[in-house]
Amino acid sequence: MKRIVIVGAGQVGQSLAEALSADGHNVTVVDTRSDCLEAIESHLDVRTVNGFGSHPGVLEAAGAREAEMLIAVTDSDEVNMLACQIGSTLFGTGTKIARVRERSYHDYPRLFSPEAVPVDMLISPEAIVTAQIQRLVEHPGALQVLDFADGLVSLVGVRAYYGGPLVGHELRNLHRDMPGVQTRVAAIFRRDRSLRPDGHTVIEADDEVFFVAAKQDIGLVTSELRKLDQPYRRIMVAGGGNIGLRLAEALAGRYEVSVIERDPARAEQLRELLPEGTEIRVGDSADDQQLDRSGIGRTDVFCAVTNDDQANIFASMLAKRRGVRKVMALINRPGYVDLMQEGTIDIALSPQQATIGVLLARVREGGTATVHSLRRGAAEAIESIVSGDARSSRVVDRRIDELQLPEGATIGAVVRDREVLIPHHDTVIRSGDHVILFLTDRGLLRAVERLFQPARRFF
Template identity: 30%
Template sequence: MHIVIAGGGEIGGQIAKALTQKHDIVVIDKDPELRERLEQHDVQFLEGSATDPDTLREAKMDLADVFIAATNWDEVNLLACLLAKGLGAKEVICFVGKSSYMDILTDPRTVEILGTRIDRVLWPQRSLAKEIVEVIMVPGAVDVETLAGGRLRFLEYRVEEKSPYAHRHLKIIDWPEETFMAGVLREGRLIAARDPGFDDLELQPGDRILFTSTPMGFTALQACFAPRGRVRQVMIVGGGNVGYMVAQELSRYRVQIVVVDHNEERCAWLAEELPGALVLQGDGTDTDLLESEGLDNTDVLVAVTDNDEKNLLVSLFAKQAGVAKVITRVGRAENRKLFERVGIDIPLTPRQAAVREVVDWLDSENVDHLSLMEENIELLEIELPSTFRERTLGSLELPTGATVVAVERGKKVSLPNYNQTVAAGDTLLVLSERRVAEDVLARVR
């Protein structure tokens, strides 16, 4: 497919890298410094404006199967999509950052006027807010995914220096029933459950352990990593779209919510929209303010301003104050490793959700990309095709760096049993390094 992407920054650049192996990618951006970074991934770079018809024509818009508008400016994305459609792009995807645009573009009256000029509208901030709430409500976990319509959970826990699992071999640890240990993330690489030498692996501080579990197994697993129980108080620094949506969702639970934002007008709006929350006007980096409003009693701090440096300062202070879990929004992907290196528990970015949604839309019909971990590890949902030859799960030889974590047949879902038989029509949930994902798909066809 010929795919043109407007914006080579945080979202557009990552989408381009994710798609370039299978598709012909052109990225349009005004910043000439992006050229070298993108071209090393075999992405064609075109310097210019995505709202300039001549630039769009130069990108061969009349041959474009898909146009993706992913700049940092909603108005540019909207205009670029309309121009791209007018110049012949078959389908267009528009990213927006403001809730007002999302509301307008999904309004049936707007759709009636625009017709199919914009085929899909994506709002990464909404997905990020949902992810933050899921992580908040599972104490001890650094990532949580709900699978198979809520019948399974995929969980990620970090091994801390004082953890009872640090410096222990996997083969001597008995995990709860109805759980499956899928692998260990170490320095950005996946050591999967069926990789050679997995059972002899000694867990190290900083490792992240990946599990799938049933609801019953989830309760027992939580007791292993978070014996303190439920979250009672959450402090949110940053009352923008993400902060508001996190607070709004948390209001459904029995959680005390404190929201801090510097903008007086925004705080007045938040106080009206979030009647159960304490909304404070002030600088989130003001340590006296945070301490006076109960930081020492806070179970989770969420730093989601639109400034990476401010989020980092707030998060580091919260860690020093003894907050058990700190969740930090990271606007630039290159900062994520830095945040982890200085001890931030859970640095998250809207990019992961954005890349996953686009890749799912463009990928083959029998594969969904459920989750992205790190830059190169993902959870795949693969429906076995009609050509698949029935065999036992144990005889399905996946490459090193990949493992089946669950099997779904009709309405029944189960954790992997390597003696069970899998057949065409079954769905496999596979944890895989992205470098071997194509090999995984080849072996299940």
């Protein structure tokens, strides 16, 4: 259990406090907004302190002197950096993590060093969400694409559809139809209930299927679970803020990209910043006539990434009704994410869930290298790096069928010396392996971490 101070009680701070307290950590949240702190105290077992998170007295009252970690996630980059500076200089706080959105700060890594601004880890929700959208554009038909082991292996979520190649057939057909392709279905969710898949499991229409595969095989496996969607060509981005700019930059050149921005001055900035050939239009993306004038009928992917949840939802619904193949909406309120994921919108993007995974990988023990939240935080996929030897570890040099994995935890892949292995019951785990696990219930995490955590003593 760690003592952790979180500065900032916004959506990211609240979601992080919930995840860390659920993991059993001693959490204190600092903010000036008493209503946000009251909301946190009403449903979480955490301590709160009302005050400015960059003030030394407030940080000391929050326990920064005894804390092993300080995570600053306010809306101000400068407050976050100063909080880390004070935590280090005055209180010797261990690990300092800061949310920094301004891209120019990231361009100078020497700025964040023990001799300058002592931040151990920078996080940018905008960069994380942009990368998430980019992967979804690159893999048509996918609901989620999550990378592990430096991108060597991916976990992909797809929804099976009526008439799909594998619907109505047993999963073992997947291997028969693709000889030589290394893949495994890690989990199936049917009507919000998880199923533990085996070779005899029959896929039904509307099943949410998560499979693990080497990155180069994603397209092949996706085509077996649903017809292979034609590659996307034309992308429309609603909103030219930080995320919209990053996304347009990332996609320009490979796709036809257009951006709709309400503010004429910001639109003019976008014209200067984005590559030639990117179409910039001034207007309201939630206006159906504006969408029609922008060529929505010829668009393959519509991404609504403004700062207004309701505008994103409405614009995405309009785009879907105009026949856009895939629509994505950036949604900050967790309740909206659950509501929209089951409706007209294909993919609801949550900056909080995307950011939390990055943070949890830093906080957690047991060699956890990567954490991804799935199904709006109900399930998780983690990458655990195996360490120790047969004397100190309960997994090293043991077959998978000898491991005491809790019910609901599945090993989807093992990466050994940069080779992706889809394990079988007799696969032996070695020290240094990167093990990719799928947890249908995040409550299983502690048991899994204990299993992979080497003993501190040798006998």
